Amino acid sequence: xxxxxxxxxxxxxxxxxxxxxxxxxxxxxxxxxxxxxxxxxxxxxxxxxxxxxxxxxxxxxxxxxxxxxxxxxxxxxxxxxxxxxxxxxxxxxxxxxxxxxxxxxxxxxxxxxxxxxxxxxxxxxxxxxxxxxxxxxxxxxxxxxxxxxxxxxxxxxxxxxxxxxxxxxxxxxxxxxxxxxxxxxxxxxxxxxxxxxxxxxxxxxxxxxxxxxxxxxxxxxxxxxxxxxxxxxxxxxxxxxxxxxxxxxxxxxxxxxxxxxxxxxxxxxxxxxxxxxxxxxxxxxxxxxxxxxxxxxxxxxxxxxxxxxxxxxxxxxxxxxxxxxxxxxxxxxxxxxxxxxxxxxxxxxxxxxxxxxxxxxxxxxxxxxxxxxxxxxxxxxxxxxxxxxxxxxxxxxxxxxxxxx
Ligand code: MLT
Numbered sequence: 001x002x003x004x005x006x007x008x009x010x011x012x013x014x015x016x017x018x019x020x021x022x023x024x025x026x027x028x029x030x031x032x033x034x035x036x037x038x039x040x041x042x043x044x045x046x047x048x049x050x051x052x053x054x055x056x057x058x059x060x061x062x063x064x065x066x067x068x069x070x071x072x073x074x075x076x077x078x079x080x081x082x083x084x085x086x087x088x089x090x091x092x093x094x095x096x097x098x099x100x101x102x103x104x105x106x107x108x109x110x111x112x113x114x115x116x117x118x119x120x121x122x123x124x125x126x127x128x129x130x131x132x133x134x135x136x137x138x139x140x141x142x143x144x145x146x147x148x149x150x151x152x153x154x155x156x157x158x159x160x161x162x163x164x165x166x167x168x169x170x171x172x173x174x175x176x177x178x179x180x181x182x183x184x185x186x187x188x189x190x191x192x193x194x195x196x197x198x199x200x201x202x203x204x205x206x207x208x209x210x211x212x213x214x215x216x217x218x219x220x221x222x223x224x225x226x227x228x229x230x231x232x233x234x235x236x237x238x239x240x241x242x243x244x245x246x247x248x249x250x251x252x253x254x255x256x257x258x259x260x261x262x263x264x265x266x267x268x269x270x271x272x273x274x275x276x277x278x279x280x281x282x283x284x285x286x287x288x289x290x291x292x293x294x295x296x297x298x299x300x301x302x303x304x305x306x307x308x309x310x311x312x313x314x315x316x317x318x319x320x321x322x323x324x325x326x327x328x329x330x331x332x333x334x335x336x337x338x339x340x341x342x343x344x345x346x347x348x349x350x351x352x353x354x355x356x357x358x359x360x361x362x363x364x365x366x367x368x369x370x371x372x373x374x375x376x377x378x379x380x381x382x383x384x385x386x387x388x389x390x391x392x393x394x395x396x397x398x399x400x401x402x403x404x405x
Contacts, residue, residue: 007142010148011137011141012150015133015137016371016376017041020041020359020369023359024036024038024040035367036367036368037369037390037398038369039325039368039369039389039390039394039395040370041371041387042343043255043389044255044389045389045390045394048252048253049253049314051301051306052302055298055300056294059298070293072289072290073292073296074290075285075288075289076100076290077103077105077261077290079099080300081299085099085102085104085246085303086098086102087303088303088308089230089246093231093233093234095231096233096239097263097265098266101266101277102262103262103280104259104261104290104296104299105259106258106288107249107254107260108216108246108247108249109134109247109260111245112132112138112214112216114287115214115243115280116139116144116180117283118280119179119180121143122144123179123180124159124178124179125139125157125182126159126171126174126178126180127158127159127182128161128184128187129160129376129380130163130189130376131184131376135214136158140155145157145158152378153374153377159174159178160378160379161174163187163190169337170194170198171183171202177211178209179212180211180212180214181206181213181214182216183199183214183232185215185216185228186223186228188216188218188342188344189346189380190337191338191340191341191345191346192337192341192342192346193340193342194229195228196227196228196229199229200235203242204237206242207241210271212268212276213232213243214242214245215231215245216245217231217232217245218245218246218250219250219341220246221250221311221315222250222251222318223341224341231244239267240265240268243262243263243268243276244262245262246260246262247259248260248299248302250343250389251302252307252311258291259298264276265277321343321388321392321395322339322342322344324395324396325395325399326345328399329347331403334347334348335348343388345387346373347385348382348383349373349382349383349384352382355372355374356372356374358370361405362384366398366402366404366405368398368401370384370386371386372385
């Protein structure tokens with residue numbers, strides 16, 4: 001008898017950003033005269049850097065030539081890109097990561113959703129709360145999260161680690177040791193970042209408890225403070241306990257172009273000594289035919305001297321927005337976090353308003369779209385996220401509208 005995967009049927013509602021998109025589309029249809037500004041989903045607004053565009057054109061021309069044409073890409077990635085990543089993102093930072101420990105993919109979202117497949121269904125996951133919804137939802141799909149309680153908005157088998165102003169957005173160690181620990185720093189959605197000393201404690205904890213840290217470093221290029229690590233492998237002992245996920249979307253504008261990578265060190269093993277590197281390679285080989293050559297050439301251009309200078313300009317552009325939003329909200333009396341090492345501002349809703357009520361208020365009265373904090377988990381209730389990925393003009397207009405509320 002044909003039956004749908006029952007794990008999927010457990011998922012409440014649609015994916016957070018699809019729900020928001022539907023609400024905004026309905027509002028726009030009912031109010032065609034209003035100009036709605038989106039500071040909701042963290043999607044970039046600036047064009048791809050010139051050296052990336054040049055590399056894309058060059059790669060397209062190669063594909064048009066009989067000599068240079070490429071068919072299937074190697075499923076783990078082309079050496080030219082894996083070597084550039086190993087050199088620039090790791091060796092230059094003093095991290096011991098080899099090119100063949102880097103798996104090129106079509107993006108960090110896919111990798112952060114798929115990586116759970118290489119672990120046993122019985123593994124217990126711990127997530128920071130609030131959390132990027134992909135980590136939890138993908139584990140729900142895998143049948144690892146137990147039952148959902150609509151009242152508390154929690155899954156029975158997930159360990160939630162609150163990250164709030166009270167603990168300076170650094171999770172406390174849970175009572176029960178998890179098998180898989182998701183950490184995103186700089187953090188989506190709170191826009192805060194962990195200091196190296198705090199991350200080192202988590203690496204030590206994971207090694208001691210034989211857990212694995214899945215470290216999402218998608219926002220590392222936004223780090224401005226010295227004591228914030230750009231990679232988990234800056235911490236001693238991370239090779240035996242951490243997987244790291246990276247994106248080209250936020251630093252180089254690849255949200256629509258798609259490229260990312262994941263690092264699985266060869267020293268990382270399960271309790272029986274099974275190398276997780278081999279399992280992830282097996283998964284890539286079976287389910288993935290490699291990121292397109294054209295995108296990988298574009299990714300390699302990011303690591304050239306010009307590419308690096310251009311992405312610094314892009315990051316500065318968005319971080320100016322972060323400052324605009326932070327300064328305006330603070331002067332309007334809001335309590336705000338983030339926006340220093342990340343392109344997200346996390347604000348406390350005024351008068352204890354529920355996150356979704358504040359979302360409606362912002363949409364209807366300021367025509368500004370943000371993301372309700374409760375969409376990221378129970379500890380996000382009473383908070384709201386704004387992204388710095390807008391244009392300068394829209395960001396300035398959005399904050400002016402918010403200040404008039
Ligand atoms: C977000 O808005 O949280 C991001 O766009 C998520 C993502 O990168 O998938």
